[in-house]
Amino acid sequence: MALESIKEGLTTHFRIITKHKFGTFGALVLLFFSIIAIFAPYIAPHTPWETLRTSAGKLALLKPPSGEFLLGTTAMGRDLFSQMIFATRTTVYIGFVSGMISIIIGANIGLISGFYGGKLDEVLMRFTDIVWGMPFLPFIIILISLFGRKLEFVILAICLVIWRSSARVIRAQTLAIKQRQFILAAKARGCSNLRIIYRHIMPNILPLLILYTAFNIAWSVIAEAGASFLGFGDPTNLSWGGILFSLWISSKIRVAWWWFAAPAICIILLVSALVFISRSYEEVANPRLRKR
Amino acid sequence: MRTYIIRRGIYMFIAMFGVATILFFMFRMLPGDPTAQVISPALDTATQERMKAAFGLDKPMHIQYVIYLKNLVTMEWGRSFTSSRPVVDILVYRFWNTIFLMVAGLFFALVIGITMGMIMAWRRNSFLDTGSTVGALFFQSAPPYITGILLLIIFSYKLDLLPTGGMLTAGTSVDQGFGLFFSTDFLYHLILPTVTVSLYYLATPMLIMRDSMLEVMGSDFIELAKAKGLAPITVMIKHAARNALLAVVTVSAIMVGMAIGGQVVVETVFSWPGMGSLMVESALSHDYPVAQATFFVLAALIIILNFVADLSYCYLDPRIKLSNSSQG
Numbered sequence A: 001m002a003l004e005s006i007k008e009g010l011t012t013h014f015r016i017i018t019k020h021k022f023g024t025f026g027a028l029v030l031l032f033f034s035i036i037a038i039f040a041p042y043i044a045p046h047t048p049w050e051t052l053r054t055s056a057g058k059l060a061l062l063k064p065p066s067g068e069f070l071l072g073t074t075a076m077g078r079d080l081f082s083q084m085i086f087a088t089r090t091t092v093y094i095g096f097v098s099g100m101i102s103i104i105i106g107a108n109i110g111l112i113s114g115f116y117g118g119k120l121d122e123v124l125m126r127f128t129d130i131v132w133g134m135p136f137l138p139f140i141i142i143l144i145s146l147f148g149r150k151l152e153f154v155i156l157a158i159c160l161v162i163w164r165s166s167a168r169v170i171r172a173q174t175l176a177i178k179q180r181q182f183i184l185a186a187k188a189r190g191c192s193n194l195r196i197i198y199r200h201i202m203p204n205i206l207p208l209l210i211l212y213t214a215f216n217i218a219w220s221v222i223a224e225a226g227a228s229f230l231g232f233g234d235p236t237n238l239s240w241g242g243i244l245f246s247l248w249i250s251s252k253i254r255v256a257w258w259w260f261a262a263p264a265i266c267i268i269l270l271v272s273a274l275v276f277i278s279r280s281y282e283e284v285a286n287p288r289l290r291k292r
Numbered sequence B: 001m002r003t004y005i006i007r008r009g010i011y012m013f014i015a016m017f018g019v020a021t022i023l024f025f026m027f028r029m030l031p032g033d034p035t036a037q038v039i040s041p042a043l044d045t046a047t048q049e050r051m052k053a054a055f056g057l058d059k060p061m062h063i064q065y066v067i068y069l070k071n072l073v074t075m076e077w078g079r080s081f082t083s084s085r086p087v088v089d090i091l092v093y094r095f096w097n098t099i100f101l102m103v104a105g106l107f108f109a110l111v112i113g114i115t116m117g118m119i120m121a122w123r124r125n126s127f128l129d130t131g132s133t134v135g136a137l138f139f140q141s142a143p144p145y146i147t148g149i150l151l152l153i154i155f156s157y158k159l160d161l162l163p164t165g166g167m168l169t170a171g172t173s174v175d176q177g178f179g180l181f182f183s184t185d186f187l188y189h190l191i192l193p194t195v196t197v198s199l200y201y202l203a204t205p206m207l208i209m210r211d212s213m214l215e216v217m218g219s220d221f222i223e224l225a226k227a228k229g230l231a232p233i234t235v236m237i238k239h240a241a242r243n244a245l246l247a248v249v250t251v252s253a254i255m256v257g258m259a260i261g262g263q264v265v266v267e268t269v270f271s272w273p274g275m276g277s278l279m280v281e282s283a284l285s286h287d288y289p290v291a292q293a294t295f296f297v298l299a300a301l302i303i304i305l306n307f308v309a310d311l312s313y314c315y316l317d318p319r320i321k322l323s324n325s326s327q328g
Helices: A002-018 A021-038 A080-116 A118-132 A136-147 A151-178 A181-188 A193-229 A240-250 A257-285 B002-029 B045-055 B061-073 B087-122 B127-141 B144-158 B178-182 B184-217 B220-227 B232-269 B275-284 B288-316 B318-325
Strands: none
Touching: A002 A021, A002 A257, A021 A080, A021 A257, A080 A118, A080 A151, A080 A193, A080 A240, A080 A257, A118 A151, A118 B002, A136 A151, A136 A193, A136 B002, A136 B232, A136 B275, A136 B288, A151 A193, A181 A193, A193 A240, A193 A257, A193 B232, A240 A257, A240 B144, A257 B127, A257 B144, B002 B061, B002 B288, B087 B127, B087 B184, B087 B232, B087 B275, B087 B288, B127 B184, B144 B184, B144 B232, B184 B232, B220 B232, B232 B275, B232 B288, B275 B288
16 A cells, blocks of 8 residues: 555656656756766776876876776876766765755745744744855855865755755745645644644645755755865865866866866756756646646 | 835844854854964963953853954954954955956846847747757856856967956056956956856846746737737837846846855856955965955845845835735
8 A cells, every 4th residue: 555655656756757858868867877876886997096007007197088097087197987986976975965954954944934824934934034145155165164074064064054945935835735725624623733734735845845855956966066166075075076176276177178077067967957857846836837 | 115125124134143143153163163273272371361361252152242243343353364464454355356247247147148038038939049048057057167167278278368367467557446447457357257157147037038028928918019010129128028027137136146155166266356265265274254254244245135136026016015025
């Protein structure tokens, strides 16, 4: 019974995404990067920090892409292909974890604020306003510079600011649904507030939740890449932004185009994949768009 | 209307006060003693105590907080740990550089975006329409530093047409007034960063203009204008575009708020001496007085612009005024 409903739910979401060419593309890209992230150590031919030599025995510094080094090498003679694979793992991990945590924070603040209303709503929304006043990337880099450049602090810093957009939208949607007949009926039946929030209202805003989960993951990826590019990434866990940072400080951009191209293309691909997925949910969450 | 403005104004001050408070606790409660930068733990205890007293650090937390708020309002933001220049002096110079780059970038994003959006709505589903949508979404998904580096590679390194960064050619005498902003050398250095900012923000006004044009063009008064026998171009600009602009105006103020945060990476890529790069430098070198003040100025700008967005929204669209004011 439970299995049936899970299966049914999954097929519905699968249909929503694959209804559009863009959505399908986004899902495939996401799947591709997730597989790389999971199996990173098995795919990468070298570790990210190994200094390599060419078959002739010389140090392989700044070699362009070739059969030997698929994506070329860095100024330190490290294999960019292996670096990219391990960096995918870091980026996808940070993106998913902070995307999930921030949607949980944002959804709960939005649901509680919208459902209870009154003083609580006022306090929570003013707090959200304050967080909206925070400049996005500066807030993240200040927190990382204060806490230290560690993976978990990067995630924490991202989560502390990203939840704000989902909170406002989910509150607005909760306000609308709260007025519906079936919520009044549930209240009359004597359902507890928590049950109404999580069993009656939440399932009805599910498309919006998924839309904002995709958005939050996309923003986490952008934030992480930006912070690492500026030198505020975890130095032991290389990410795509971190690769761009090491290129930037080595000032080899004039010669090593491949060193720039690989991380740049991956960041754009992953972010646009997430935007495409969220766009296919936007139609479900906002039926007004469907007729266009 | 008036109560709405007053209420919004109060929210604005609450938000600024909130940001200031969060900043205070952030810099004092987090791991790592920021004072260790100035008051070296190697000094003997008596000297450490004397220095703490000089900075007011011996007082209890709530008194420190009151002093902090007072200093914030009176713009006594202390001195930089690294250069020991007053923070205010550093910030004033950087502030205008940032504003100039941002205004230039957003100006082109808005002008080009609105014009393109209008044409795209008029030629709906044409190649131009789809092509521009995909192009704009591409530049929106690409973080501005990637676009910036790409432009640098093409126009500075390969074609050697434009400067690689900075605000003036090294050795140029720095004119202290606003005359600086209109010298050819400055404008020459402004091109690439401006294009980067514009490309990043182009999609928002363009797509919103397109969608709201489509919405407006379905209305009766457009049919009427057409039936009157007005030229299509007149209908498009004088009747449809004017009404569609409403949505763009509202979003653009919010967009400006976002742009302030995004300024950080663009300024770093082009070594632009603005507040964004100052933020990065001070955070990297743990120069906390500068980092704290820069952050507060950036946040205050965003909060003020959000307030302006709310006001312009209610000024331009009288329908919103009463129905929305109670929702906050």
